[in-house]
Amino acid sequence: MEFIDIFLHTEKHLGAFLQAYGTWIYVLLFMIIFMETGLVITPFLPGDSLLFAVGALSASVAGLNIWILLPLLIAAAIIGNMVNYSLGRWMGPKVFHQGNKWFKQEHLMKAHGFYEKHGGRAIVLTRFAPIIRTFVPFVAGIGAMDYRKFLFFNIVGGVAWVVLFVVGGYFMGNIPIVKKNFEIVIILIIVVSLLPVFFEAWKGWRERKKT
Numbered sequence: 001m002e003f004i005d006i007f008l009h010t011e012k013h014l015g016a017f018l019q020a021y022g023t024w025i026y027v028l029l030f031m032i033i034f035m036e037t038g039l040v041i042t043p044f045l046p047g048d049s050l051l052f053a054v055g056a057l058s059a060s061v062a063g064l065n066i067w068i069l070l071p072l073l074i075a076a077a078i079i080g081n082m083v084n085y086s087l088g089r090w091m092g093p094k095v096f097h098q099g100n101k102w103f104k105q106e107h108l109m110k111a112h113g114f115y116e117k118h119g120g121r122a123i124v125l126t127r128f129a130p131i132i133r134t135f136v137p138f139v140a141g142i143g144a145m146d147y148r149k150f151l152f153f154n155i156v157g158g159v160a161w162v163v164l165f166v167v168g169g170y171f172m173g174n175i176p177i178v179k180k181n182f183e184i185v186i187i188l189i190i191v192v193s194l195l196p197v198f199f200e201a202w203k204g205w206r207e208r209k210k211t
Helices: 002-008 010-021 024-038 048-060 066-095 105-128 132-142 147-172 176-180 182-210
Strands: none
Touching (some): 010 024, 010 048, 024 048, 024 066, 048 147, 048 182, 105 132, 132 147
């Protein structure tokens, strides 16, 4: 329940941390976004809800500056994905090798083909999908997606994700009806964030059914 409470009342926990530790909150926020996007073992950390809450706080609390937050969190999101990709690229050949019954090289080739064809769209869209976004760059690395292509869409997705939620929180987070129903808003954000992924999955299923 405490873990769920951190997700649903992110803004309260951030406010308490800001009062206790001041500017160290910037380090905390950078690390949370970096770990949520950069480490496969931490997909449970808050992402969308945290960015929205941070934007709302920066509009009403003197200790948070949105012009510091935006480049800082964009950097965290981009660097996190780069680390995740590098880990996947390093692990791929070690895991997918001849003689491995569970991780076959043909699976690696299929992953490579997918990311060369659809990787850019996947990297950008899944930025807005909790949990999924943590695994996509890792699998892109395993599939040896072209790094320049990955980097370009990584930057596009990272900038769009952070700016949309932080700026959205800045302008909407302190509207009375939003502030009063902040928990519901956070849940709606998570649900809406998953819609593009479900839509793409549905399109893929329809295309496979036709062929």
